[in-house]
Amino acid sequence: MTISTQTIRRRWNSVEARETRLAWMLICPTALITLGLVIFPAIFSVWVSFHDIGLHNLNDVFHAPFVGLDNYRKVFEDFAFKFQGMQSWGAAVTSIVYSFASTILTIIVGLIAALLLNRPFRARGLTRAIFLFPYVAPIVSIAFVWRWILDPRPSGVINDILMRLNLIDLPQAYLATRGLALVLVIIFEAWRYFPFAMLMILARLQAVDNTMYEAADVDGANTWQKFINITIPELRYVLGAIFLLRLLWTFNKFDDIFLLTGGGFGTKVLPVLTYEFSFRLFDFGRGSATAMILLIIVLIFMGIYVSTVMKSTEE
Amino acid sequence: MDTQSKNIIEHLTDWITWPRIVFALTLTFFLTSILFPFYWMISSSFKTRVEIAGREPVYIPGALRLDAYKELFDPSHPSYQNFITNILNTLKISIPTALIAVILATFGAYAIARLRFRGKNFMLNGILMVYLFPGVLLIIPLFAMLAQMGDRIGFNVQDNLGVLIFTYLAQTLPVALYMLTNYFRTIPDEIEQAALIDGCSRLEVIWRVTLPLAIPALVSVSIYTFMIAWNEFLYALVFLNDHSMFTMPIKINTIFNDPSPRPHVVMAASTIMTIPVVTLFLALERFLEEGLTAGGVKG
Numbered sequence: 001m002t003i004s005t006q007t008i009r010r011r012w013n014s015v016e017a018r019e020t021r022l023a024w025m026l027i028c029p030t031a032l033i034t035l036g037l038v039i040f041p042a043i044f045s046v047w048v049s050f051h052d053i054g055l056h057n058l059n060d061v062f063h064a065p066f067v068g069l070d071n072y073r074k075v076f077e078d079f080a081f082k083f084q085g086m087q088s089w090g091a092a093v094t095s096i097v098y099s100f101a102s103t104i105l106t107i108i109v110g111l112i113a114a115l116l117l118n119r120p121f122r123a124r125g126l127t128r129a130i131f132l133f134p135y136v137a138p139i140v141s142i143a144f145v146w147r148w149i150l151d152p153r154p155s156g157v158i159n160d161i162l163m164r165l166n167l168i169d170l171p172q173a174y175l176a177t178r179g180l181a182l183v184l185v186i187i188f189e190a191w192r193y194f195p196f197a198m199l200m201i202l203a204r205l206q207a208v209d210n211t212m213y214e215a216a217d218v219d220g221a222n223t224w225q226k227f228i229n230i231t232i233p234e235l236r237y238v239l240g241a242i243f244l245l246r247l248l249w250t251f252n253k254f255d256d257i258f259l260l261t262g263g264g265f266g267t268k269v270l271p272v273l274t275y276e277f278s279f280r281l282f283d284f285g286r287g288s289a290t291a292m293i294l295l296i297i298v299l300i301f302m303g304i305y306v307s308t309v310m311k312s313t314e315e
Numbered sequence: 316m317d318t319q320s321k322n323i324i325e326h327l328t329d330w331i332t333w334p335r336i337v338f339a340l341t342l343t344f345f346l347t348s349i350l351f352p353f354y355w356m357i358s359s360s361f362k363t364r365v366e367i368a369g370r371e372p373v374y375i376p377g378a379l380r381l382d383a384y385k386e387l388f389d390p391s392h393p394s395y396q397n398f399i400t401n402i403l404n405t406l407k408i409s410i411p412t413a414l415i416a417v418i419l420a421t422f423g424a425y426a427i428a429r430l431r432f433r434g435k436n437f438m439l440n441g442i443l444m445v446y447l448f449p450g451v452l453l454i455i456p457l458f459a460m461l462a463q464m465g466d467r468i469g470f471n472v473q474d475n476l477g478v479l480i481f482t483y484l485a486q487t488l489p490v491a492l493y494m495l496t497n498y499f500r501t502i503p504d505e506i507e508q509a510a511l512i513d514g515c516s517r518l519e520v521i522w523r524v525t526l527p528l529a530i531p532a533l534v535s536v537s538i539y540t541f542m543i544a545w546n547e548f549l550y551a552l553v554f555l556n557d558h559s560m561f562t563m564p565i566k567i568n569t570i571f572n573d574p575s576p577r578p579h580v581v582m583a584a585s586t587i588m589t590i591p592v593v594t595l596f597l598a599l600e601r602f603l604e605e606g607l608t609a610g611g612v613k614g
Contacts, residue, residue: 019517020430023430024426025422026423027422029423035441037457038444116345131345131349138585140548140564145355148356149351154370157372160371160372248447254451254548254549258548258549271450278455279553287451291455292452
């Protein structure tokens, strides 16, 4: 008996055991906070989406009446959610179009910027720093500057320039025009987030083996051929990673559209709809149901991506 | 003379090639579209109400007029905004968030990078799952949970900067953990092993060896988390109701949505919010590169 307690004590005091205990102690606060503030709420929001929760019973959530799929049914029947023809896409379709178009445009602009910065020229370091501005500056200031530039009054810069060029006769309300508003929001996303794509592409470009280009030169390839046959294949993995990350983040993004258009004029995406259900109508059940639909779409994208793109790159 | 000028023109035509023209035009396009909004923000903040509300935009303000800044900071102004309170509120949230996140993430990142224990990868992946969840999904259950807890323990969920710091930790800790883990992995293990053999305990090794080596990473991660808290909009919008508790983003949103539009005031407030962040980032970039090169020399 004494021997076994001794071995236990020896094991308890062994270097590995002490290290393991230390590791758990060190990681505990971070793990608890993330668990308590992210993983648990995420699971809890599944529960909320099946219950009728409003401001009246917010203090007594656990006794909220169970309503089954009622919240989901209400979301699917909502005019702001469902697709009703080309005039009114609804939040689900708008979200998908918006995030795919923004992501693709962001990558294209980021690729062009990276190619620009990949060749040596004077003041390249300064230019690189300036290129990061849109990504670094706070979204609130950036969104309001763009709203001020696109101001519908004649004092708006874009209105003034286009009127001077005789391209328009009367000042336009760009962000309050259905269709155009969505296009402008997509362009805004590309303007703001291209530096992220640029930095990742630039890092990869600088690792490309230069002898490949030299060999192509010997073979008489032109710039375009070199770009298509060497640069793009070399960038394949990093472009895939950027695509997945940006798509995910754009899909989940609330601030940008809320600040630019308030979700009006054909730009209502699922995060904004979730916010409106929860904090304008104070129907938390319906809000959670919308957020769950958003999450399910994200998971479907991830699934498709992992099973097709990742598989094909492995081969 | 004639031959010389010909030579110059020849030189020029030799130098100006199609790739160069395309390059210059693209670069100009990029620089204009990036810099113009920033120029417009700063220049608009120095315009008067007359200049800002005129028939035509004023491209270059006549003088640097501080009307907008007076409305933000001067108590004698008729529509005084008391913006200094909002700046202080933002600082009261973002500095503690950055400090706590970096301290906790340093512990966690060290454990993940250096120590062996079961469930490590599972835990890291679980923490990084945060990237997957939209903020709007989490805010509803968080709001309900914290409201209940507040009722039981006795604190206000709304207009409570402490609650806001707590929720910001959930957003900053995973990022900080990820960045610091990657950095600790680049510090060669041999240095720590040597210190351990010399008789230091693990905690002494962390304090005396690892942390001093990781200072560049600690600084950049704390600036990064500071920026997340400084810019955060959605949670502050939901959790703050009282004007005196507003952070800068919410205040700017309020001024913008005021019935009488005052773009110059919005631009002045935006300028104040943007300049520290952009400056910090430019400083950080150099710091990061310096840190990397220093590590390369030592390694």
